[in-house]
Amino acid sequence: MSFPAGPIWLVGCGNMAGAMLRRWLAEGLDPAQVTVITRSGTRAPEGVRSLTALPIDETPAILMLGFKPQQLNDIAPTLAHLNPAILLSILAGVEEQTLAAQIPAGAVVRLMPNLPVAIGQGVTALYTRSPDSAVRDAAEALARPLGLAPWVDDEARFDAVTALAGCGPAFVFRFIDAMAQAGIGLGLAPELAQQLALATVDGAGAMAITADAAPSVLADRVASPGGSTREGLNVLDMNDALKRLMADTLKASERRNREMAQAARG
Ligand SMILES: NC(=O)C1=CN([C@@H]2O[C@H](COP(=O)(O)OP(=O)(O)OC[C@H]3O[C@@H](n4cnc5c(N)ncnc54)[C@H](O)[C@@H]3O)[C@@H](O)[C@H]2O)C=CC1
Numbered sequence: 001m002s003f004p005a006g007p008i009w010l011v012g013c014g015n016m017a018g019a020m021l022r023r024w025l026a027e028g029l030d031p032a033q034v035t036v037i038t039r040s041g042t043r044a045p046e047g048v049r050s051l052t053a054l055p056i057d058e059t060p061a062i063l064m065l066g067f068k069p070q071q072l073n074d075i076a077p078t079l080a081h082l083n084p085a086i087l088l089s090i091l092a093g094v095e096e097q098t099l100a101a102q103i104p105a106g107a108v109v110r111l112m113p114n115l116p117v118a119i120g121q122g123v124t125a126l127y128t129r130s131p132d133s134a135v136r137d138a139a140e141a142l143a144r145p146l147g148l149a150p151w152v153d154d155e156a157r158f159d160a161v162t163a164l165a166g167c168g169p170a171f172v173f174r175f176i177d178a179m180a181q182a183g184i185g186l187g188l189a190p191e192l193a194q195q196l197a198l199a200t201v202d203g204a205g206a207m208a209i210t211a212d213a214a215p216s217v218l219a220d221r222v223a224s225p226g227g228s229t230r231e232g233l234n235v236l237d238m239n240d241a242l243k244r245l246m247a248d249t250l251k252a253s254e255r256r257n258r259e260m261a262q263a264a265r266g
């Protein structure tokens with residue numbers, strides 16, 4: 001699947017949109033197709049045009065919103081005349097209808113990427129109401145080089161997808177950090193503890209992806225009867241401690257996505 005033709009403009013290009021762009025370029029997107037528009041004139045990758053204001057008398061084929069959801073109501077009026085064929089939004093929470101009402105476009109596609117897209121191992125969930133297969137193909141052509149690219153049929157589930165996969169890397173990073181800190185607490189040197197935690201999460205994740213059993217079963221395979229893993233699992237499992245913590249974590253993120261959607265609706 002090749003990249004869509006025509007000019008691609010990114011309005012806002014910070015941590016997330018910047019990671020997507022770097023990966024697209026690494027996978028062969030022509031930098032001459034890309035214009036980045038930011039408030040501060042971000043230093044763009046080589047060959048990419050970087051501006052602090054919209055070009056006059058030009059229209060992108062694809063316009064991607066990469067700023068914060070809280071900025072939509074200020075920035076949208078400045079984009080309302082562009083009428084791109086496809087409007088892509090990575091804004092957490094903000095619904096398709098809110099976007100379509102503020103920024104006219106041939107079609108709106110919501111993307112929910114996560115940070116590991118930078119290395120092609122991310123998740124980019126997609127949602128659109130457009131039945132146009134050319135629109136869906138173009139969005140997928142951009143999402144696929146970033147990693148897993150599942151379509152979500154029900155927009156009402158997009159906040160949950162965002163909580164799990166969009167925010168998820170932060171929760172995993174915290175977990176790695178907590179594991180390393182716990183190792184330090186047991187007397188390991190900080191550098192070794194961090195190395196062990198990182199390699200363990202890396203190896204366990206890679207194994208879980210290709211394994212013949214679910215992660216819940218794999219956990220039991222590590223736990224030799226009467227051994228030390230079971231003692232540790234008993235702590236995580238007591239009163240479903242970890243499950244409850246994770247449920248509360250995702251609920252809080254999902255709720256915040258809904259709040260941002262509500263604020264953008266006005
Ligand atoms: N950081 C993440 O892991 C993820 C972020 N997102 C979404 O990505 C979006 C951006 O988040 P981050 O990259 O984390 O934030 P960020 O703060 O790193 O990037 C924001 C960008 O918007 C630009 N900007 C600010 N005001 C502007 C204006 N008036 N006109 C044009 N550009 C302007 C900034 O220069 C910057 O490039 C948010 O909507 C967020 O919901 C979605 C999934 C994951």
Ligand SMILES: O=C(O)[C@@H]1CCC=N1
Nearest residue numbers: 092162163166167168
């Ligand atoms: O924190 C945020 O709002 C964004 C959404 C998903 C990840 N980061």
